[in-house]
Amino acid sequence: MIETLSRRLAAVREQIAVAAAAAGRQVDEIQLIAVSKTHPPEVVAAAVAAGVTDLGENRVQEAQQKIAALHHLQPRPRWHLIGHLQRNKAKLAVSLFDLIHSVDSLRLAEALDRHARELDRRMPILLQVNVSGEASKEGFWLPGGITNDAAYRELLPAIEAILALPALEVCGLMTIAPIVDHPDAARPYFAALRALRDDLARRYPQASWRELSMGMSDDLSAAIAEGATMVRIGRAIFGERH
Numbered sequence: 001m002i003e004t005l006s007r008r009l010a011a012v013r014e015q016i017a018v019a020a021a022a023a024g025r026q027v028d029e030i031q032l033i034a035v036s037k038t039h040p041p042e043v044v045a046a047a048v049a050a051g052v053t054d055l056g057e058n059r060v061q062e063a064q065q066k067i068a069a070l071h072h073l074q075p076r077p078r079w080h081l082i083g084h085l086q087r088n089k090a091k092l093a094v095s096l097f098d099l100i101h102s103v104d105s106l107r108l109a110e111a112l113d114r115h116a117r118e119l120d121r122r123m124p125i126l127l128q129v130n131v132s133g134e135a136s137k138e139g140f141w142l143p144g145g146i147t148n149d150a151a152y153r154e155l156l157p158a159i160e161a162i163l164a165l166p167a168l169e170v171c172g173l174m175t176i177a178p179i180v181d182h183p184d185a186a187r188p189y190f191a192a193l194r195a196l197r198d199d200l201a202r203r204y205p206q207a208s209w210r211e212l213s214m215g216m217s218d219d220l221s222a223a224i225a226e227g228a229t230m231v232r233i234g235r236a237i238f239g240e241r242h
C-alpha cells in the first residue's frame with residue numbers, strides 16, 4: 001500500500017512542479033492537500049508516512065473519528081475541512097480543523113466566530129464561492145465572477161460583515177469547478193475566482209486574501225496555471241473511492 005501511495009504522491013508532486021514551472025511560479029507557493037475522505041485511518045497514516053502534511057476531509061464526523069484515531073501521528077498533520085458545513089457542527093469543526101475552506105454564508109461565519117471565541121482561538125477560514133452557477137454546488141452565489149455586477153453588489157455586505165468578525169481570519173477563497181471534458185475548459189472558473197480575490201484584496205486590505213483553494217485530481221494543472229495556492233487531491237493519491 002505504501003509503495004503505491006508513494007508512487008502516486010510522487011506523480012502528483014511532479015505534476016504540480018510541471019504546472020508551476022509552466023506558469024512561471026515557485027512550486028513552494030502551492031500546498032498539496034491530500035483528500036482522505038472515505039479512506040480509513042491506516043491509509044491516512046500511510047500517506048503521512050509518505051510525506052503528506054495536509055489532509056482534507058469533507059464530513060465533520062468522519063474527520064472527528066480519523067483525527068482521534070491518528071492523534072499520535074508525528075509530525076501532526078494539518079486538517080482541512082473542504083465539504084459543506086452545517087451550523088450545528090460549527091463548534092466541533094472549530095475544535096478539529098486547522099483551516100475551514102467551505103464557509104458559504106454569513107450565518108455560518110457568525111456561528112464559527114462565536115464558537116472560536118468560546119474556545120479562545122482564531123479560526124482561519126476561506127470563503128467558498130460558486131462562480132459556475134451550477135445549482136448543485138455550495139458557496140456564495142457569484143456565477144460569472146465580478147463581471148456579474150448585480151450578484152457582486154449583493155454579496156459584498158456579507159463579506160464585509162464576515163471580515164468584521166473578530167475570531168475569524170479570512171485567508172482567501174475556495175471554489176469547485178464544474179466537471180468538464182477537457183481540463184482547460186475549467187480555466188475560466190479558476191480565472192474568475194482569482195479575479196474576485198484580486199478585487200477583494202483591493203477593497204479590503206485588512207485580510208490577507210493569500211489563498212486560492214482550487215484544483216482537484218482532474219484539473220489541478222489548470223488551477224495552478226490560474227494561481228491556485230492550495231490544490232485538493234483525492235483520487236490521484238488514494239485511488240478511486242468506493
Ligand SMILES: *Cc1c(COP(=O)(O)O)cnc(C)c1O
Binds near residue numbers: 176216217218233
Ligand atoms: C472530494 C473532493 C476533492 C478531491 O477530489 P478528487 O477528484 O478525488 O481529487 C476536492 N475538493 C472537494 C471539495 C472534494 O469534495
